[in-house]
Amino acid sequence: MAEEFAVRMVNITKTFGHVTANDKVYLELHRGEILSLLGENGSGKTTLMNMLSGIYFPDSGQIYINGREVTISSPHDAYRLGIGMVHQHFKLVDVLTAAENIALGLPGGLVVDRKAIGARVREICDRYGFSVDPDKKVYDMSVSEKQTLEIVKTLYRGADILILDEPTAVLTPQETETLFAVMRNMRADGKSIIIITHKLNEVLEISDRVTVLRKGEYIGDMDTAKADARALTDMMVGRTVTLNIQRDLPVDPQRRLEIRNLTVKDADGVVRLDDINLDVYAGEILGVAGVSGCGQKELLEAIAGLQPAVSGSSIKYRPTGRSGPAEELLGLGPRAVSDRGIRLAFVPEDRLGMGLVASMNIAGNMMLKEYRAGKSPLVERRHPYDMARNIVRELEVVTPSIETPVRQLSGGNVQKVLVGREIAMHPTVLMSAYAVRGLDINTSYTIYRLLNEQKKAGVAVIYVGEDLDVLLQLCDRIAVLCGGRLSDIVDGRTATKEQVGYLMTNMGKEASA
Amino acid sequence: MTQLISLLTSAIVFGTVILYGALGEIITEKSGNLNLGVPGIMYLGGIAGIATAFFYEMYAAEPIGAVGLILSFLAAFLASALGGLVYAFLTITLRANQNVTGLTLTIFGAGLANLFGGSLNALAGGVGQISVAVTSRAYRAYSHTLAGLGWVGQLLFSFGFMAYLAIVVALLASWFLNRSRVGLNLRAVGEDPATADAAGINVTLYKYLATCVGAGISGMGGLYYAMDYIKGTWSTDGTIEALGWLAVALVIFATWKPARAIWSAYLFGVLYWAYNYIAGLSRATIELFKMLPYVVTILVLVAVSMRHSREAQPPRSLGLSYFREER
Numbered sequence: 001m002a003e004e005f006a007v008r009m010v011n012i013t014k015t016f017g018h019v020t021a022n023d024k025v026y027l028e029l030h031r032g033e034i035l036s037l038l039g040e041n042g043s044g045k046t047t048l049m050n051m052l053s054g055i056y057f058p059d060s061g062q063i064y065i066n067g068r069e070v071t072i073s074s075p076h077d078a079y080r081l082g083i084g085m086v087h088q089h090f091k092l093v094d095v096l097t098a099a100e101n102i103a104l105g106l107p108g109g110l111v112v113d114r115k116a117i118g119a120r121v122r123e124i125c126d127r128y129g130f131s132v133d134p135d136k137k138v139y140d141m142s143v144s145e146k147q148t149l150e151i152v153k154t155l156y157r158g159a160d161i162l163i164l165d166e167p168t169a170v171l172t173p174q175e176t177e178t179l180f181a182v183m184r185n186m187r188a189d190g191k192s193i194i195i196i197t198h199k200l201n202e203v204l205e206i207s208d209r210v211t212v213l214r215k216g217e218y219i220g221d222m223d224t225a226k227a228d229a230r231a232l233t234d235m236m237v238g239r240t241v242t243l244n245i246q247r248d249l250p251v252d253p254q255r256r257l258e259i260r261n262l263t264v265k266d267a268d269g270v271v272r273l274d275d276i277n278l279d280v281y282a283g284e285i286l287g288v289a290g291v292s293g294c295g296q297k298e299l300l301e302a303i304a305g306l307q308p309a310v311s312g313s314s315i316k317y318r319p320t321g322r323s324g325p326a327e328e329l330l331g332l333g334p335r336a337v338s339d340r341g342i343r344l345a346f347v348p349e350d351r352l353g354m355g356l357v358a359s360m361n362i363a364g365n366m367m368l369k370e371y372r373a374g375k376s377p378l379v380e381r382r383h384p385y386d387m388a389r390n391i392v393r394e395l396e397v398v399t400p401s402i403e404t405p406v407r408q409l410s411g412g413n414v415q416k417v418l419v420g421r422e423i424a425m426h427p428t429v430l431m432s433a434y435a436v437r438g439l440d441i442n443t444s445y446t447i448y449r450l451l452n453e454q455k456k457a458g459v460a461v462i463y464v465g466e467d468l469d470v471l472l473q474l475c476d477r478i479a480v481l482c483g484g485r486l487s488d489i490v491d492g493r494t495a496t497k498e499q500v501g502y503l504m505t506n507m508g509k510e511a512s513a
Numbered sequence: 514m515t516q517l518i519s520l521l522t523s524a525i526v527f528g529t530v531i532l533y534g535a536l537g538e539i540i541t542e543k544s545g546n547l548n549l550g551v552p553g554i555m556y557l558g559g560i561a562g563i564a565t566a567f568f569y570e571m572y573a574a575e576p577i578g579a580v581g582l583i584l585s586f587l588a589a590f591l592a593s594a595l596g597g598l599v600y601a602f603l604t605i606t607l608r609a610n611q612n613v614t615g616l617t618l619t620i621f622g623a624g625l626a627n628l629f630g631g632s633l634n635a636l637a638g639g640v641g642q643i644s645v646a647v648t649s650r651a652y653r654a655y656s657h658t659l660a661g662l663g664w665v666g667q668l669l670f671s672f673g674f675m676a677y678l679a680i681v682v683a684l685l686a687s688w689f690l691n692r693s694r695v696g697l698n699l700r701a702v703g704e705d706p707a708t709a710d711a712a713g714i715n716v717t718l719y720k721y722l723a724t725c726v727g728a729g730i731s732g733m734g735g736l737y738y739a740m741d742y743i744k745g746t747w748s749t750d751g752t753i754e755a756l757g758w759l760a761v762a763l764v765i766f767a768t769w770k771p772a773r774a775i776w777s778a779y780l781f782g783v784l785y786w787a788y789n790y791i792a793g794l795s796r797a798t799i800e801l802f803k804m805l806p807y808v809v810t811i812l813v814l815v816a817v818s819m820r821h822s823r824e825a826q827p828p829r830s831l832g833l834s835y836f837r838e839e840r
Contacts, residue, residue, distance in 0.1 A: 074713075075711050075712075075713065076713045079713070091705075091707065091708040091711045091712070092705075092708060093700070093701045093704045093705050093708055093709075094704065094705070094823060094829065095700070095704060095823055095824065095826075095829075096697070096700065096701065096704075100697055103694065103697060104697065104698060104701050104708070104709065104712040104714065105698060105701075105709065105712030105713040105714040106694075106712075106713075108694055109694065110693055110694060110695075111692050111693055111694065112692065112693065112694050112697055137823070139823045
């Protein structure tokens with residue numbers, strides 16, 4: 001009976017500081033099956049798998065491999081048990097060849113026998129239908145080749161339990177098909193596979209069973225044959241929670257930003273945003289929903305002038321009042337934008353990296369926006385200090401003094417300083433990314449209140465969020481991104497959680513058509 | 514012709530000093546540690562070798578060259594490796610800034626060596642200049658029959674054993690880094706320690722060993738300088754430091770390839786001594802000529818950066834401390 005399970009994880013709990021990433025989670029993987037591990041961002045999928053592959057160690061709970069209880073305290077242990085994980089960020093050395101990467105850290109003779117490795121690699125490739133050139137350098141490889149190499153590497157080390165962490169996130173549809181074909185071959189060969197994903201269509205296409213996590217908790221599992229997209233979405237997003245966030249009807253919304261055909265590629269040439277068409281209105285809060293890494297960051301940064309867009313893209317800015325020509329923002333850069341009197345406020349996800357200078361005090365951080373004010377060669381100090389005192393008083397920032405480096409403040413207070421500074425510049429567009437992440441309830445409500453005040457003052461507010469309940473109760477409209485594309489725009493007052501969840505995960509055929 | 518041979522032989526002697534320095538630094542840098550303490554380490558190697566030979570020759574009734582050679586050789590290697598160990602402890606275990614630590618090591622090595630070197634000179638009395646003649650002779654011994662074979666003999670066989678050892682070390686290092694399993698792992702550590710760690714490679718151990726062994730090899734440059742180049746004496750004129758920096762430049766010039774470092778080192782030697790063989794140079798022009806190796810290094814750096822070749826780049830995580838990411 002126990003033999004039929006390749007992996008059983010029982011009652012697994014893992015906390016980081018005061019955050020519980022996994023709370024009494026169960027997972028069962030039969031031999032020779034493909035299991036989907038499904039969940040939203042931060043639902044603890046990757047954490048759970050990292051415990052199986054020896055990167056983290058569980059606080060409590062048991063892991064059984066092939067029916068035997070085991071302790072996995074390092075990636076090495078995992079390999080010995082036949083567990084191999086392909087991470088989202090590939091662990092490959094660029095300047096080495098495929099064969100050399102495979103040989104890394106393995107025991108063996110004094111000299112690396114590249115021929116023997118090459119032969120075994122070809123054998124593995126032939127067996128499952130991969131194609132890997134053992135002598136090719138990794139820096140010459142495409143993303144999908146690198147991923148293939150990672151999988152071959154785990155197989156070379158004798159893994160018969162494979163964990164793939166969001167493997168399709170970086171692949172084109174054709175490459176995804178190839179990967180799935182290979183996965184089916186491996187299953188036929190008796191390998192057991194766990195695929196972490198949040199794309200429902202892939203779950204339904206490739207897996208035999210699916211296990212759903214939500215907010216670190218085990219929700220349940222079911223046979224894929226009996227599941228459908230609706231049922232899985234419900235399990236994934238859960239019940240609607242009433243939050244009582246104030247939401248007024250927008251008063252006289254005017255079009256402020258016209259985003260047309262916006263396409264953004266990253267340094268590797270991977271398309272991060274694909275042909276986005278979106279209007280942003282002054283006096284409303286536009287929510288942006290999506291699984292993390294679906295282009296939210298790129299969207300905000302493109303508007304802020306921090307992210308170059310592919311030619312043909314356009315972001316037009318219309319000043320207040322119906323007259324006045326629209327200005328093209330793309331290609332200007334933050335400095336040129338502010339020189340034109342356009343006040344874009346940006347509360348980035350990475351508060352202490354991009355938003356504030358961690359080792360400077362509150363007033364110093366105010367100065368970052370003001371250092372060009374005045375004609376004197378010396379920096380004007382009085383105004384930033386007044387501003388800092390104002391923010392501390394009005395937003396009830398808990399700090400020993402305004403001279404305290406912001407790095408010593410708690411997360412919520414850091415966010416108050418950042419939001420306070422951005423609002424103090426009287427923006428016409430206010431962008432915020434995950435503005436309440438990691439904040440307690442009270443601070444979150446303070447942030448909601450501030451955003452609502454800005455909306456009332458006629459600011460175009462963009463709120464990128466991850467909590468669907470908040471998005472649905474704070475925003476007037478919600479743009480749903482899926483895999484870098486605009487899945488749909490829904491009305492925040494009438495849309496349901498299931499609907500948004502479905503749009504987030506179903507980049508489906510309709511969007512690709 | 515005689516002039517050319519003479520230029521080439523002095524270039525080889527000069528090149529050997531910096532070749533040791535550079536080879537050690539290449540091994541160190543391949544582990545991701547940028548040790549700017551090369552000049553200091555060369556000082557340590559030089560003074561340890563000289564001091565050991567000096568006391569041996571002072572206390573032995575009839576000093577034997579070979580014994581002095583072995584003792585001073587081991588002492589120099591140990592002292593230099595110890596310098597590397599200090600650097601390794603500070604940067605790997607304590608995660609101190611690598612640049613600052615390296616520069617400090619250079620200052621420390623130079624100060625320590627000149628303190629003891631100066632004391633030895635004072636101890637020696639007489640002209641205020643020590644000499645370890647017996648040991649130095651052993652270092653400089655070569656076959657007169659072979660060296661007598663015209664200009665070929667001059668060019669190929671007229672050097673002490675350390676000049677040949679440097680070439681052997683370079684070829685071994687090249688084989689080690691490109692062919693051997695341990696060398697492959699070492700390169701992975703310098704490129705991407707997180708990946709190496711995940712592959713089960715002991716990153717800390719590799720970094721420590723590479724840094725210590727690398728420093729040991731670098732120190733041989735100082736030993737060769739003291740025993741062969743200036744014939745078993747000590748001078749506090751700071752030449753070793755200048756040569757040490759040149760060794761660091763050579764690492765870049767050779768694009769982190771030991772085999773390439775061999776001819777590059779001799780080329781540096783030719784460039785350095787060229788002014789001696791060009792007639793009619795003023796004092797000022799001579800100083801300009803001495804600049805050539807550095808100018809060439811800058812040009813190589815520019816060319817390499819412009820070509821964007823991934824092969825000619827420094828190890829990716831050079832200069833960065835590694836610690837396992839914790840959430």
